[in-house]
Amino acid sequence: MSKRFENSLWFRNLRFGMFIHWGLYAIAAKGEWIKSIQKIPDEDYDQYFEMFDPVDFDAHNWAKCAKEAGMKYAVLTAKHHDGFCLFDSKLTDYKITNTKLKKDVVKEFLDAFRAQGLKVGLYYSLLDWRHEHYPAYKDPFHPMRDNPKYDTPRDFSKYLDYMHAQVKELVSNYGKIDLMWLDFSYDQYRGEYWRASELVKMIRNYQPEILINSRLDASGENLGGIMSQNPEIFSGDFACPEQLMPPQALKNEAGEHVPWEICVSMNESWGYNSADKNYKSADLIIKKLTEAVSKGGNMILNVGPDARGNIPQECIQILQKIGGWLKVYGESIYGCTDSGLPKPEWGRYTKKDNIIFAHIYERPIGPLLFPSIDRKDIQKIIMLDDFSELNIMTEWVATNYPQYTFVDIAPSKYKDITVLKIELKNQTGKEQ
Ligand code: GLC
Numbered sequence: 001m002s003k004r005f006e007n008s009l010w011f012r013n014l015r016f017g018m019f020i021h022w023g024l025y026a027i028a029a030k031g032e033w034i035k036s037i038q039k040i041p042d043e044d045y046d047q048y049f050e051m052f053d054p055v056d057f058d059a060h061n062w063a064k065c066a067k068e069a070g071m072k073y074a075v076l077t078a079k080h081h082d083g084f085c086l087f088d089s090k091l092t093d094y095k096i097t098n099t100k101l102k103k104d105v106v107k108e109f110l111d112a113f114r115a116q117g118l119k120v121g122l123y124y125s126l127l128d129w130r131h132e133h134y135p136a137y138k139d140p141f142h143p144m145r146d147n148p149k150y151d152t153p154r155d156f157s158k159y160l161d162y163m164h165a166q167v168k169e170l171v172s173n174y175g176k177i178d179l180m181w182l183d184f185s186y187d188q189y190r191g192e193y194w195r196a197s198e199l200v201k202m203i204r205n206y207q208p209e210i211l212i213n214s215r216l217d218a219s220g221e222n223l224g225g226i227m228s229q230n231p232e233i234f235s236g237d238f239a240c241p242e243q244l245m246p247p248q249a250l251k252n253e254a255g256e257h258v259p260w261e262i263c264v265s266m267n268e269s270w271g272y273n274s275a276d277k278n279y280k281s282a283d284l285i286i287k288k289l290t291e292a293v294s295k296g297g298n299m300i301l302n303v304g305p306d307a308r309g310n311i312p313q314e315c316i317q318i319l320q321k322i323g324g325w326l327k328v329y330g331e332s333i334y335g336c337t338d339s340g341l342p343k344p345e346w347g348r349y350t351k352k353d354n355i356i357f358a359h360i361y362e363r364p365i366g367p368l369l370f371p372s373i374d375r376k377d378i379q380k381i382i383m384l385d386d387f388s389e390l391n392i393m394t395e396w397v398a399t400n401y402p403q404y405t406f407v408d409i410a411p412s413k414y415k416d417i418t419v420l421k422i423e424l425k426n427q428t429g430k431e432q
Contacts, residue, residue: 002256008211008237011179012259013335014072014119015293016326019263019302020062021077021123021270022105024048024084026307032271035082035129035143042130045082045143053100057309059112065303065311066118069319070326072334073119075181075300076109078170080123080271081141083130087174089166094130110174121179122170126163126194126215133159140186160195167199171206180207181240184215185224191217196234211237213261223260229253238298245288249296249338257338261298264288266315272304279314282321283416287348289322289333290359290417294348296338329384329419332357341372347417354426357384360418367393367406370422375405377424383409384419 001012021032027048028034035045066074079085085095087106096105106122113120128134129143136142136150144150171177180203185191196216203210214236218224221242225235229252238259239250250258264285267276280288285301292299303311303319311319326333332350339351346368347361356373381390393406409418 017073029274031269054309059108063112069323075121119178123181
């Protein structure tokens with residue numbers, strides 16, 4: 001990993017985080033883009049501001065849920081594209097402390113998650129569909145994009161002053177923030193159009209150790225300047241592919257590894273969507289988390305609490321299963337990375353120093369073959385579920401293949417995901 005990415009070591013070790021999308025849109029219950037999709041004018045969307053009354057909100061419940069799921073960091077939407085702020089900004093009235101809840105949710109989130117020992121991050125939307133100076137008419141996404149009444153003079157620099165000042169509030173009023181997730185760039189709205197260098201310098205001035213994602217010059221579909229050989233100061237500390245697993249470890253033009261995090265929704269929505277029951281199974285999410293780690297990346301998994309303030313039951317159940325798995329097998333995920341070995345047919349390899357973890361999804365007929373690991377390099381192999389030792393098989397059918405490593409595992413010992421810990425004799429190379 002190049003020097004540029006030294007700061008992100010904690011992030012690359014923690015590997016698994018919680019994304020929380022929460023705001024007024026939870027009432028409409030059709031996802032966080034509802035204002036844009038249904039082209040809802042402010043006057044109509046305002047009813048949600050009046051209605052918002054999340055009587056069950058308790059950030060400690062969210063934090064416990066994340067902790068028990070084995071998540072090690074969390075990122076909350078301090079402001080999403082609709083412009084509504086979950087923090088007590090001095091710069092707008094359109095904020096959580098003016099709703100029936102009255103509480104500063106960003107503060108409550110930070111306190112509760114820090115208390116559980118998680119690293120904390122804030123998502124902040126660069127777009128703002130509420131601000132009077134954000135482009136509306138003919139913008140590709142603004143709810144009023146087709147409404148000529150919104151073809152009014154707008155001074156984008158005034159919006160930028162507001163946006164910078166709000167980010168300053170977030171990085172200067174709430175103690176240590178570990179991560180800033182800015183979202184997103186499009187068309188000409190990228191890089192210096194956001195006054196990005198100035199923004200990044202300001203953020204780092206208040207939070208010298210903070211990690212910033214790559215969307216000041218990227219969107220979900222492209223990874224941005226972070227992939228180039230000479231990234232800009234605003235190109236970010238990690239790439240954030242959205243809902244798409246990179247085919248292999250991410251490397252920049254110079255061939256150096258780039259830290260990355262795939263963001264994944266549990267169903268098909270980020271913000272609460274009551275009709276969307278298309279949940280991914282815990283088993284699938286665990287496999288995809290392992291895949292991310294096997295390619296040197298992180299996964300941030302989203303929950304969209306409802307308008308009462310509760311994380312949906314379906315999510316809680318999936319998260320509990322993932323947490324149960326990570327309790328036993330977490331050492332094959334946390335602190336692990338790309339093994340540098342080709343993907344085995346039966347699953348995935350992850351790696352930590354001189355240890356290779358084999359994640360087996362498909363049991364073999366007879367002994368298990370480890371491609372690309374020479375048997376004379378192996379110190380010992382154990383199963384992670386019970387720490388029982390496994391023996392390398394050299395006799396009988398295996399004698400035909402002296403260059404390969406076969407291991408005997410009783411068929412009854414296989415699970416949906418079987419994890420083995422293979423300790424190698426020599427250090428095969430440090431982290432990327
Ligand atoms: C996108 C969407 C947004 C979501 C985000 C998460 O950019 O606009 O709704 O918050 O990605 O990655």
